[in-house]
């Protein structure tokens with residue numbers, strides 16, 4: 453894998469995003485990327501990494517504990533949720549689609565988690581909409597800024613034109629294809645994925661490649 457700097461600021465009209473790449477989380481095996489969006493002096497975290505002590509990484513990245521407003525999960529897999537252990541200790545509210553609550557609880561036990569669903573305007577201050585994209589897991593969710601075509605895509609689609617695996621418990625080939633079709637229609641430019649590099653341009657093409665890959669591979 454190409455070496456990437458551990459922290460990358462992303463200039464975006466929706467706010468300033470900071471990407472903490474998965475390779476930054478050491479000593480734990482697999483992790484997701486983490487994105488932090490800053491708005492009005494508060495930080496909104498997207499995905500919690502596979503590191504139980506995500507909070508130390510956020511603090512080291514210049515994000516003080518008291519500025520963390522909430523954490524939004526793209527789905528319930530361990531490499532995206534373990535960091536909640538440190539965030540829930542300081543009372544950060546966590547959001548996840550309830551269809552993935554069982555996955556999360558299998559991994560880190562019972563947590564006070566709030567539901568995200570389409571039409572919920574909890575992220576409207578950041579200009580982000582909630583797009584349900586089942587397929588990788590039943591509760592997989594993308595966060596989307598229509599103003600700038602920016603998609604926080606979790607493990608539904610990656611910037612290189614691949615889609616998340618559908619062969620794990622709760623995965624569905626047909627739901628994945630439907631979700632990719634839906635994303636195709638959004639006008640995506642930028643993809644901030646759960647794994648691998650993010651891209652600021654060309655996201656629509658990545659999704660279209662992912663959809664052809666899915667049409668070909670999921671048969």
Ligand SMILES: [Zn+2]
Pocket residue numbers: 527529588607616
């Ligand atoms: Zn996953």
